[in-house]
Amino acid sequence: MSTELIFVQLVNGIQYGLLLFLIASGLTLVFGVMGILNLAHGSMYMVGAYLVWYFVSITGSFTLSALLSAVIALGLGILIERVLIQRLYNRNHLDQVLLTIGMIFVFNSLQSILWGNDPYGVAVPDTLGGSVPFTDNSSYPIYRIFAALICIAIAAALYFVVSKTRLGMLIRAGESNREMVEALGVNIKSLYTIVFAIGVMLAAVSGIIAAPMRSIVPGMGESVLITCFVVVVIGGMGSIKGAFVGALLVGVISTFAAVLMPSMSNMIIYIFMILVLLVKPQGLFAK
Amino acid sequence: MSRIKTLAGAVLATTLTAGLSTTTVAAAGETVKVGLMLPFSGIYAQLGEAGRDGLKLALKEHAEQLHGTKIEYIELDTEAKPSRAPELASSLLNQHEADFVIGPVHSGVAMGMIKMLRGKDTIMIIPNAGSAAATGPLCSPNVFRTSFSSxxxxxxxxxxxxxxxxxxxxxxxxxxxxxxxxxxxxxxxxxxxxxxxxxxxxxxxxxxxxxxxxxxxxxxxxxxxxxxxxxxxxxxxxxxxxxxxxxxxxxxxxxxxxxxxxxxxxxxxxxxxxxxxHYAEQLDVPKNQAFREAFNTEYGHYPDIYAVQGYDAGQAIANTIGELNGDISDKKAVISTMEKLTIDSPRGEFTFSRAHNPIQNxxxxxxxxxxxxxxxxxxxxxxxxxxxxxx
The missing domain is CATH 3.40.50.2300 (Response regulator)
Incomplete structure (x- = not known):
């Protein structure tokens, strides 16, 4: 493998890893703060992708569609938390798994009823259309660079909110001692609603950003969910920093594995996960 | 994660088994049972639906060839899951006693079906799955294919x-x-x-x-x-x-x-x-234009290749029943009749090879x-x- 190709693949891996982080961050945030294992997280990714496809096909504007889809996802998050998730806080993880698996089926059926089973694609918005020369033979699409920058921006925003703002302080406090936060007069109920809705929106935004790069097909949520769990388990359940490092590792490793040993490439990230767990059973950045 | 997947699979399997649909057309006189084993849910759902729609259109268009026989459809959803194939094929064979079984889309499912149906009296017509084995090592007198080999x-x-x-x-x-x-x-x-x-x-x-x-x-x-x-x-x-x-x-x-x-x-x-x-939507064959318009009139959208392949499976059934004047009780005669057919397909005319795969452009x-x-x-x-x- 030439040095040039190694560099190209590294860029590919980081770009993939950043997208993985965006998806996984919502999952780990909801688990870390609320202790809820949301298996329907992948469905929210799917919902984001389908929504943006649907709105682009009507309005023709990607920016408008992306904003509309993100807002709808936020609303959907609030609705799901208020109607369903709220009943599960005092139950065990198995009940949460049952409910959220059920939600996967509901969302898959809704997708099939509303939008059919044809595969769809979203065109890259015109302003981000071109590509920059990269190597002799290939060029790098501007949209992918843009997507990577958006992921970095959201990661930074997330870090800022969690560590520097009052909301973040409450989130961190709620994580370590729920009763105490409540006793201090904080409305933990609405705090949880906000956190869950943000988690849903992060998944949907990942779907929106991924839509022009990926194909929009039934079942796209489940495949991404499993990779997401690998990321979160490697990073440590509940840790945002862990999700970031885990996502980049998984992105880069799976990219190189795909080229160096294609037939085993799907296995490599699981083997890597096992190795990490052998050394650090709680993941890299567990609390 | 595999536990979660197994759990998900189990839940899915139960829901869908409960939902198996049986469409019965009022039976009067001779009834020909056509079992469909296609994916109506999951990632290949759209392919399964297209194949079914094509099949039904062909049997409707060729109604006069059927000599008054009634077609009874039994539709089973394979979900494109190979593990469900033997069970579903066996139910079409033994429980419903289907004369024809149309399916599947997915090659993995084809393997399971062929194991169950090979050498039996029921005629199996594959409207998509291109696996080489189906008309290779696993070929059988009663297995036909109207699509392609890989x-x-x-x-x-x-x-x-x-x-x-x-x-x-x-x-x-x-x-x-x-x-x-x-x-x-x-x-x-x-x-x-x-x-x-x-x-x-x-x-x-x-x-x-x-x-x-x-x-x-x-x-x-x-x-x-x-x-x-x-x-x-x-x-x-x-x-x-x-x-x-x-x-x-x-x-x-x-x-x-x-x-x-x-x-x-x-x-x-x-x-x-x-x-x-073996096909292109704009293919310049008169039959293709006629088929596309007829399909659009019937279903409100234009057909794809999967609909063509299902349509030709329907034509194979109709032509065979027509040649035999509506009597399909002798399965040897059914097979030898079908082997000699020239199907007037939207892709251009084709015949079956000795292994029952289309000889086509x-x-x-x-x-x-x-x-x-x-x-x-x-x-x-x-x-x-x-x-x-x-x-």
């Missing part, structure tokens, strides 16, 4: 590549039956003519993380790329190929499924992609303005070699 669309493309002057080709697909067989068929004619496969990559199915491979192709700089991908994978591959700036630099060739039902989603990225297939198509435009007949009346078939 070998057929890819084999002529080796010759096409050589004619275009490509000497070094990068081959990439999924590591499963259809993927491996497609690449092998291409290599067979390409290497025989002096071409060289510089790299052959088989990815785990259904992985769509193609970007690193597209970078690898750019680095390798072959004369052309040959590929088999379908559905969502086909969209992703063609888009990634374009996004990395390879379109227009390194020609992309493929088995026709790369650009079937995916062109709208692929958009401009698919322009110039060359593929081989493979067209070279190139995507222009979002349409698969037929360039030439890449191979006329191409017969699958049916390796391993003892018929």
């Amino acid at each position: 070998w057929q669309p890819s084999y002529p493309m080796g010759k096409v590549a050589l004619e275009k002057g490509y000497k070094k080709v990068y081959a990439i697909s999924w590591n499963y039956g259809m993927g491996r067989e497609s690449l092998d068929a291409f290599a067979e004619s390409f290497e025989a003519g002096g071409g060289e496969i510089v790299e052959k990559v088989l990815l785990p199915f259904p992985s769509t993380n193609f970007q690193s491979h597209v970078s690898d192709i750019a680095d390798e700089n072959p004369d052309a790329v040959f590929t088999f991908f379908a559905g969502g994978g086909a969209i992703k591959f063609v888009k990634d190929y374009d996004a990395m700036g390879l379109r227009g630099k390194i020609p992309l060739l493929g088995s026709g499924f790369l650009t079937e039902g995916t062109l709208q989603a692929q958009g401009e990225a698919a322009e110039g992609v060359m593929t081989g297939l 493979i067209y070279l198509r190139e995507v222009k303005d979002g349409v698969n435009v037929v360039q030439s007949v890449a191979a006329a009346a191409l017969e699958d070699p049916a390796r391993g078939c003892k018929l």
Whole structure:
């Protein structure tokens, strides 16, 4: 493998890893703060992708569609938390798994009823259309660079909110001692609603950003969910920093594995996960 | 994670078994039972629906050939899951005593069905699954196919590549039956003519993380790329190929499924992609135009290749019943009649080979303005070699 190709693949891996982080961050945030294992997280990714496809096909504007889809996802998050998730806080993880698996089926059926089973694609918005020369033979699409920058921006925003703002302080406090936060007069109920809705929106935004790069097909949520769990388990359940490092590792490793040993490439990230767990059973950045 | 998957699978299986639908047409006089084993849910649902709609249209159009026999449809959803195939096939065989079984879409499901139906009196007609084994080592007097063998669309493309002057080709697909067989068929004619496969990559199915491979192709700089991908994978591959700036630099060739039902989603990225297939929507055959309009009148949208293949399965049934004047009790007569049929297909007329696979033209198509435009007949009346078939 030439040095040039190694560099190209590294860029590919980081770009993939950043997208993985965006998806996984919502999952780990909801688990870390609320202790809820949301298996329907992948469905929210799917919902984001389908929504943006649907709105682009009507309005023709990607920016408008992306904003509309993100807002709808936020609303959907609030609705799901208020109607369903709220009943599960005092139950065990198995009940949460049952409910959220059920939600996967509901969302898959809704997708099939509303939008059919044809595969769809979203065109890259015109302003981000071109590509920059990269190597002799290939060029790098501007949209992918843009997507990577958006992921970095959201990661930074997330870090800022969690560590520097009052909301973040409450989130961190709620994580370590729920009763105490409540006793201090904080409305933990609405705090949880906000956190869950943000988690849903992060998944949907990942779907929106991924839509022009990926194909929009039934079942796209489940495949991404499993990779997401690998990321979160490697990073440590509940840790945002862990999700970031885990996502980049998984992105880069799976990219190189795909080229160096294609037939085993799907296995490599699981083997890597096992190795990490052998050394650090709680993941890299567990609390 | 596997526990979660098993759990999910179990839940899904229970819900769907409960929902099996049986459509019965009022039976009067002779009734012919047609069992459908197609995916009506899951990722191949749209293919299953298209095949069913095509089949029903053919039997409706050919009503006068049926000599007053009534058709009773039994529709079972395979979900494109191989593990469900033996159970469903057995229920069509023993419980419903179906005369014809139409299915499946997915090659894995085909294997399970064939094991159950091989050598039985029930006639099985495959309206899609291209697995070589079905009309190869596992061929059987009662198993017919109205679609293609995996070998057929890819084999002529080796010759096409050589004619275009490509000497070094990068081959990439999924590591499963259809993927491996497609690449092998291409290599067979390409290497025989002096071409060289510089790299052959088989990815785990259904992985769509193609970007690193597209970078690898750019680095390798072959004369052309040959590929088999379908559905969502086909969209992703063609888009990634374009996004990395390879379109227009390194020609992309493929088995026709790369650009079937995916062109709208692929958009401009698919322009110039060359593929081989036994059909093209704009194919200039009178029967094709008539079929497309009839299908649109019936269902409100234009048909795709999967509908064509289902339609031809329906035509095979109707023509056989017609030739036998409505009496299909002698299964030997049914088989020998069906073997001799010439099907007036929207893809052009075809007959069945000794292994019961269509002998058909493979067209070279190139995507222009979002349409698969037929360039030439890449191979006329191409017969699958049916390796391993003892018929």
